[in-house]
Amino acid sequence: MYFLYNFLVISASAILKVLALTNSKLSLFVKGRKQTISLINAAISKEDKVIWIHAASLGEYEQGLPVLEKLKFKYPNYKILLTFFSPSGYEVKKNSKIADVICYLPLDTKRKVSSFLNAAHPDIAIFIKYEIWPNYLAALKKRNTPTFLISALFKENQIFFKPFGGFMRKALNNFTQIFVQNEKSKTLLNSVEYTKATIAGDTRFDRVSEILERNNELDFMKRFKNKHYCFVAGSTWAEDEKIIIAYINKNTRPIKFVIAPHTIKDSHIQEIVNAINKKVVRYSEMNNENLANNDVIIIDTIGLLTKVYSYADMAYVGGGFATGLHNTLEPAVFGIPVIIGPKFEGFTEAEELVNLGGVISIKSTEKFEELTNKYYKNNAYRLKTGQINTNYIKEKSGATDHIVNELNAVFTSND
Template sequence: MLLLYNIGIRLYFLAVYAASFFNAKAKLWIKGRSNQHIATTEGCIWFHFASLGEFEQGRPVLEALRAKDPGTKIVITFFSPSGYEIRKNTPLADAVYYLPLDTATNARNFINTIKPKAAIFTKYEYWYHYFNQLHQQHTPLYIVSGIFRPKQIFFKWYGGLHRSMLKMATHFFVQDEASVNLLKLININTATVSGDTRFDRVWANANSPKELPIIAEFKNNQKVFIAGSTWPQDEELLSTIITRHPDWKWIIAPHEIGEERIVKLLDILPSESTIRFSQITDNRQPITDNRILIIDNIGMLSSLYQYGEVAYIGGGFGRGIHNTLEAAAFGLPVIFGPNYSAFKEARDIVHLKAGISISNAGQLIEATDLLMLDTEYRGFASQKIKAYVQQNVGATDKILEAIG
């Protein structure tokens, strides 16, 4: 199985390399790894994140450790350009790198260079050679905000290699009791329920949000529907309901903001009432009369939700929905597509009737009419979802206490 894993890793590299000739993200993935110089940081704590979302999820632990021991160096690695390019200059780290491809040589060289005293991986990332090298060097490896499901490869008859990766970890801080029980089924008893550190992050953000004067001007004391991290199928559906609610304003923040994507989005929206955020900042156009605002930059979404009343979270018609908790922390009831079962918080929110999953245009109409027209129900859902976030904070303290 290890041979197949190694072959798969190299085939993945070849696929990304081929894509880099016509795909900007793949080009950054290749170029970033080939140009970086990794410096010695002996005694550091190494944090690894798949992408930007995982960074925000693990950020409370990172900030707490930084505050607790300012003298300890912090090294951060990212797998994806969407995390590295945005956080490569974060003051929370002494060094930020792309994670080199998971080969035995790369893992040995990287770990022997940075010489971590502990490694902390967030949620999903499992790399055999890096885990093995940490294990061989007796370096503690912690998984935070982990969550496991029966359908994952760890619990399949053919998942022996992946089970061996888990057994190299020192401790798992997982989101729920079901994950603890699944790990016990494969003889891993080093897991405790700490909860999800994202709750700590979004709650802190909601209590001290960054003010956005331009967005406040756009809102102009009107009700705002915010669609975050949307994909084309989400946007096609949303474009059909905008005219049903003429007294609402709309903010759409696409997951990808390349010019081609933004132009396609503009094509399906009413041109006379739509404006791009870059148009405002570049030309300082008046915006109070515009009804639809397209956010064509990255980094604003978590602060945008403070100006909304209802949110739509994208990704549910693809691999899975994006972050519902950022909106939930501000008390916004949420709507999202059908692919949400892998996300515990989304299942909880639906159970609380503070979130609605939709699969087609008709269901979207029903959901938006309920949350946008029925002010009593919207108030009920808002209280429920905000209380849910508040009740689930505290994972960071539990993790720090256990790590010691």
């Protein structure tokens, strides 16, 4: 199986180069990796001490960010190397100042692994959640580099727990320690005789908790809301928007609506605007007009949604009628009720919050209307529901400190 894995990775590398000729995203994937070694060499010398943190994409980056920030603060004499696998992570964060070097991770072939590690020479390597690359892990073990997996989540259907998954189980054993999110993950690892797992929790809860400590003010939202009740729908897909727009068009109450679609292509945004029969304005077209006169704002840009949620009295998170649910924790941290669609299986925090009652799953326009009206009419019920979300996030926070405290031994031995 290990031979087959290497063959498939090398074959994939060749195929990607061909496909990149006609696919813009794959072109970024291929061309970006050609710059990796030069970016590292320009920023890291042989004398530097290096913390290497690897995230697959933007979601994993956000998950690992609390650990990255705390290590950066505690160990300023180390340089931070941050790598991404996906363009959707790297292209967004490549100009960030959070790390000394930000680059793509070369594919997991022995030659590329050796070249990368020779240039980076990390003193400690930290992978986030699902990032388990056999050749990288074997090479790090051979170099005696302490290597950790954080916020890891394991499920029965993964290859590690299959009869044919021996080579991947061997890869797991190259980790110095794995910090898992829950007891189930630790039990699964123990079932394949991996005994270096520690339950630390999910660092995402620390990440969202930090949101409350930041300045979330948005002047346009303050002027738009103007002390009215506010409904915010974030990361919506067409299936979600159909239900929400039907409610907006029918509504006669003094409610302000914000829709932040997952897709912000101009054609799609215009479809939403055309479908709404209330006074609506696009974020990109706002001037100094009196926003309080508008009923709906369409957020047709990225990077604002988290702050927009801070103005919500209730929220809807999209994806539950489409390809996959988006982040429910970002609105939940503000202590408000959250509504989602029916497809949330596999999203642990959504499953748990649905069971607790802080997040409500709906399957129809009628249920959405009923629930939204109930939150508007019954303030005590709305606040009680939102408090469930607040309490849940507080109880789940603390993974970052747990992990960093465990890692201190590595840095002490290096100094």
